[in-house]
Amino acid sequence: MSLQVALFFLFGIGAIASAIGTITRRNPVAAAVNLIVHFFMLAGLYLTLQAQFLAILQILVYAGAIMVLVVFVIMLLNLGNEEALREQFTMRKVLGAAIAAIFMLQLGVLFNASPSQRYLSPNAASLGTAESIGQALFTTYLFPFEAISLLLLAALVGAIILAKRKVE
Amino acid sequence: MNLQAIPFEWYLILAAVLFTIGAVGVVTRRNAIVVFMAIEMMLNSVNLAFISAAQFLGDINGQLFVLFVMAVAAGEAAVGLAIVLALFRNKRTVYVDEVNVLKW
Numbered sequence: 648m649s650l651q652v653a654l655f656f657l658f659g660i661g662a663i664a665s666a667i668g669t670i671t672r673r674n675p676v677a678a679a680v681n682l683i684v685h686f687f688m689l690a691g692l693y694l695t696l697q698a699q700f701l702a703i704l705q706i707l708v709y710a711g712a713i714m715v716l717v718v719f720v721i722m723l724l725n726l727g728n729e730e731a732l733r734e735q736f737t738m739r740k741v742l743g744a745a746i747a748a749i750f751m752l753q754l755g756v757l758f759n760a761s762p763s764q765r766y767l768s769p770n771a772a773s774l775g776t777a778e779s780i781g782q783a784l785f786t787t788y789l790f791p792f793e794a795i796s797l798l799l800l801a802a803l804v805g806a807i808i809l810a811k812r813k814v815e
Numbered sequence: 816m817n818l819q820a821i822p823f824e825w826y827l828i829l830a831a832v833l834f835t836i837g838a839v840g841v842v843t844r845r846n847a848i849v850v851f852m853a854i855e856m857m858l859n860s861v862n863l864a865f866i867s868a869a870q871f872l873g874d875i876n877g878q879l880f881v882l883f884v885m886a887v888a889a890g891e892a893a894v895g896l897a898i899v900l901a902l903f904r905n906k907r908t909v910y911v912d913e914v915n916v917l918k919w
Contacts, residue, residue, distance in 0.1 A: 655821045659829050666833055666856055670840030675848055682852050689859055696826070696870040701881055705862075708885050713855065713892045720896045721848060724903050743843040750835035757828055765822050768873030775870065775878070783875050784882065795886045802890030809897035812904075 654695045662688035673728040675721050679714060686710045697767060698775035826867035833860035845910040847899050851892075858888050 665688060668681035686709040693702035773779060784792055837860060840853030862881045869877025903909055906916075 649819055651820055655825070659825075662829070663832060663836070666836040669856065670836060670844060670849070670853055675846055678849050678852060682856065685856065686859070689863060692826075692829075692863060693866055695821070696866055698866050698870060698878060701862075701866060701878055704882070704885060705859075708889060709855070709859070713889060716892055716896055717848060717852060720899060723900070724848075724909060726846070726848075726909065739843050743839040746838045746842060747835055750831060750838065754828055754831050754835075757824055757831065766820050767870050770873050771870040774873065774875050779875055780878055780882070783879055788879050791883060795883055799886060799890050802893050806893040806897040809894065810900045 651695050654691065658688045658691035658695065662692065675726050676718070679718050679721060682717075683710050683714050686714070696775070697771045700775055700777045700780050823867060823871045826871075827864055830860045830864040830867070833857075833863065845912055847902065847909045847911050847914075848896075850911060851895050851899070854895075855888060855892070858884055 662685055665681045665685040669678045669685060672678040672681060686705060690702040690705040690710075693699075693705060768774070834857050837853045837855075837857035840856065841850050844850050844853065862884055865877040865881050865884070869875060869881075899909055902914060906914060908914065
């Protein structure tokens, strides 16, 4: 077993376990901690794919920024454990099971697909660097890059307007 | 089991499993913040599929898509949590099944 295979199983099983932990914990803080672990596991998976720049970005943006925001809101609202629903509970469970079944069906199709790509592309390591991503981002994707900065500005203004208290 | 490298399909299968867990989380949980976290999980599983496609096919475009997904997810996090905050301020609840102000 090569290192890539061993790391894939380590991070893959860790990612699935922490994902299940996120959606099953009653306490929202426990769910958030599970999600942080999940993001780190995904960053490890990106490293096994030799996408080092996006692995760093994953930790910075998700574990660093988004999860801090989530934990901060949980703390602000001071929520207790989520009690289970009494009515409608079975309906939700059935819906959840149905969605899981549909996706598992798609998984079966994937399992039966003929193997296409066994190995990473030979130039995968050079694709994952900040240099090649920056090159593409500021030439081919210059317009989407500017558009996304406008979107972030709009999100910033929208979040402030939504969350601020009414003055006067 | 004698594996030298992980084939493309395995990453796609892992991404699909994670997406399924996230989708089940969105429908089964009541807490809006946990629903929000499950949505982030679904976005991340798609990111994993994008990156594996980029690295196995030797095409940088998949990684650029991941960058944009991350930016949209960051914006979504800010606006989504602001909505949860405004909701809690007005209705004193974050449970999605107790919010029915649009239901007439």
